[in-house]
Amino acid sequence: MNEHYPFINPPLPYSYDFMEPYIDAKTMELHHDRHLQTYVDNLNQLLKENPAYQGFSLEQLVLYAPSMPDDLKTPIRNNAGGVYNHLLYFSTLQGNSPQQPSGELGSLIRKQYGSYEAFEKQFTQAALSVFGSGYAWLVRKPDGSLTIRTTANQDTPLSFQTLPLICIDVWEHAYYLKHYNQRADYVKDWFAVADWEQAGRRFAS
Numbered sequence: 001m002n003e004h005y006p007f008i009n010p011p012l013p014y015s016y017d018f019m020e021p022y023i024d025a026k027t028m029e030l031h032h033d034r035h036l037q038t039y040v041d042n043l044n045q046l047l048k049e050n051p052a053y054q055g056f057s058l059e060q061l062v063l064y065a066p067s068m069p070d071d072l073k074t075p076i077r078n079n080a081g082g083v084y085n086h087l088l089y090f091s092t093l094q095g096n097s098p099q100q101p102s103g104e105l106g107s108l109i110r111k112q113y114g115s116y117e118a119f120e121k122q123f124t125q126a127a128l129s130v131f132g133s134g135y136a137w138l139v140r141k142p143d144g145s146l147t148i149r150t151t152a153n154q155d156t157p158l159s160f161q162t163l164p165l166i167c168i169d170v171w172e173h174a175y176y177l178k179h180y181n182q183r184a185d186y187v188k189d190w191f192a193v194a195d196w197e198q199a200g201r202r203f204a205s
C-alpha cells in the first residue's frame with residue numbers, strides 16, 4: 001500500500017473521536033478527509049502528468065524533489081511531503097491512556113535528555129518555535145542517537161538514514177477548532193495521545 005503512484009489516503013485506523021477530549025473529532029475528520037486527501041489528489045495529478053516518476057516511493061519523491069525539473073521541484077516537495085508527513089502524524093497518535101516512551105527508545109530519551117520531562121519540555125519548545133506552519137519531530141540520526149527537529153510547511157526531516165519516529169503537526173488546521181490560537185494547549189494535549197509504542201517500533205526497525 002502506498003508504495004508508489006497512484007497513492008491513496010488510507011482510512012484512519014481509529015474513529016474520528018478516538019483522540020477526544022485531546023483532539024476533537026471534527027478536526028480529525030477535516031484533517032484526514034480534506035487536508036490529507038488534497039495532498040494525495042494533488043500528488044497523483046502531478047504524477048499523472050509526469051509518468052517518469054510514477055514508480056517512485058513517497059520517500060524517493062521527497063528525497064529526489066530537489067533534483068527534479070524546476071516546474072516540479074516545489075509542487076512535488078510540498079505534496080509528497082504533505083502526504084508523507086500526515087501519514088506519519090496520523091499513525092503515531094493513539095487514543096488509549098497517555099503513554100511515555102518505554103523500551104530502547106525510552107532508555108535513550110532518558111539518557112540523552114536526562115528525563116522524560118526534560119525531553120517533553122525541549123520538544124514542546126521546538127513545537128512552539130515553528131513560525132507559521134510546520135512540524136516538530138523526533139528523529140533517529142545515522143549514528144543511532146536522537147534529535148529534535150522542526151520543519152516548515154510540508155518539508156520533512158528525511159535524509160538518507162535519518163528516520164523520523166514521531167511528529168506533531170502544528171499547522172493551525174491541526175488544532176484551531178478546539179484550541180483556537182493556543183498552540184501550547186494543543187501541544188500539551190498532543191502529548192496525551194502521542195503513540196510512543198509506535199515510535200518505539202519505528203526506532204527499533
Ligand code: MN
Pocket residue numbers: 031035086169171173174
Ligand atoms: Mn496537517
